[in-house]
Amino acid sequence: MRKWSALLAVGALALCSLASAQNLVKVNLQLKWFPQAQFAGFFVAKERGFYKAQGLDVTLLPAGDQSPIQVVVSGAADFGTTWIADLLTAREKGLPVVHIAQMFQKSGFTLVSLKSSGIKDLCAIKGKSVGVWPSGNEYPVVALFRKCGLTSSLDPKVSNPDVTAVTYPFDPALVFPNRVQLVSAMTYNEVDQIIGLGYDESKLDIFPLADHGINLLEDNIFTTEKVLNDKNFKGSGMSGREIAARLIKASLQGWDWAVKNQAETVEKYVLPFCGNTCKGSGTRSGAKEHQTWQMTEVAKLYNAGPTLKGWAGFLVPAEYQASVKLLRDQNILSKDPPAAAVDYGPWEQATGKKASDYK
């Protein structure tokens, strides 16, 4: 008798898990970096159940120093976040990646130098060394070099470059200010780390690349044509486009919530999910302080442009064309990306708006 009831219980349990597995579709989202406030909206969407409400069981995959595009193209993740420059260059190299939503509406990329180094003009840096991150994160700097007519060691065809690009494992303390005069820094992360090293803002020159005409859009959501064209995504009965639309809808909900409730977001949805990678440097090493700074800065990038008009997640066609033009002018792209590189469909389905209505 007991045996039977035990069997029954196991059966019921199996049925239950089967049912819930059928209800929730497993989706992997590859983040561009380790967990931190840069991805606050996604964490909020997951932890506050926005994804679940859309029928998705989303796993947020942390990144190492490899390109999210590689992970998504290989199929290890279904969706990813990355920047426009490496997305479009990968597309030109024949990888079928598709941009489906634009989370940050402003570039947060800066180059930082010590005031004492005497760099006043970003173009007058012949003979200097610049710290860059590999894995497709170097394109904004490449665009700057080309715009200023400078050759760099990133170009495999130039044997005597004007500027030396130094690669390092992402922490600016490894190279700045001893090894390089200029170092890559995101407004929301490395700028605070450098300040923490004891160089306060009065000792630093911070050059946002956007101010120098290099306004390449950053964190977006992308996927592959294969996922979008899937009629039956992972056997869920839903198409890949439907899944993409649901993912975008819940992610935008998460971002809106995160930006409105920043302190709570950092406390409840960022800090519990990041270990060492959330810390700052030196005097600003506290994870909480650093992530609070990051949340504030990230909110500025999210709350800009179309987001202010209620069009969060929208890739403004003019902005996109500007990014493409810049990449083409600087010879980073050799031709215009195909129309299929951007797909407004999932975003339109998620928000109920029409891309062509944007003014």
Next chain:
Amino acid sequence: MAPVGARGMGGVRRENPAMGWGLLAVGLVLLLWFIADWWNQSNPASPGQKLLIWIGFLLAALGVARVAGHLSDRTSNPLLGFVPAGLTLLLALVMVEALLRAYQVPAGLIPTPTRVFSTLWDSREVLLQDARQTVLLEAGVGYLIGCSLGVLMALLVSRFVFLERGLLPYATAFSSIPIVALAPVLVKMLGLDWPSKAVIVAITVFFPVVINTFRGLTEINPLSLDLMRSYAAPEAQTYRWLRLPNALPFLFNALKLGTTLAMIGAIVGEFFGANGQGLGFRIQIEAGRFGFDIVWSAIIVASILGIVWYNLVAWIERRLTGWHVSFRE
């Protein structure tokens, strides 16, 4: 009748090697014709064309097999002996080119061989500069330092028993650790410039050299030692005439192994930070940008230099230890 069997086959081949060359030519022409036809295409080939490619490959492969069978009977000329291997490589490259074009594999995943070779040519100056830093400075200097220190250490350890007991166990343990795992730590400690990679290389080659040289210095025929003793030879002479010559084959094994380890250490070391130069830097930055034509070019350069280096050490070995049993004809 029976004994003829195996040789008989060879005999048939010897009669008409022209058949082999003919098959090879037909197969290659088929493949090359397709490649030329598909040079500027951006659509995948039709199933019929793909079948044609495979037929071409099959014919050419059969041809290579026949030619190889024919040539293997008269390998007195080393250049002639290399012909089958050369043909195999050529056929493999042509086939890869044809397949990549037929299936339109994006260059961001696998570039075609012609694309790799033209990139290799276009960026030869930069790649040579990269090689100078990676091979000459990082791997070369690190190798020399690591090997010299290794030999010195082995001499000391073989001479003083307290060193053997105190240090050798650690050397044995360390030689079985993947030292490359230390790379990120050392790059962080010593900076991004080439000396940090040279240190990685030195540490990597050091331990195998110590272990091997020590074995060579100590695994000695007791009769030879007795002979030295009966001559009342001082320690220095025992080393000069018995222990060192005995150690040379062991040492060279470690030195040859070390060339490979050194290349790995230098290239992997650059993955954790580099000063804008080096084959590892190039591979890492271009892999992140899906510039796999450059990545393959850098791999080709690294491979060629690695092979040259290995053979250089092997050549020195033959000069110095030609008496050894393994080289006797």
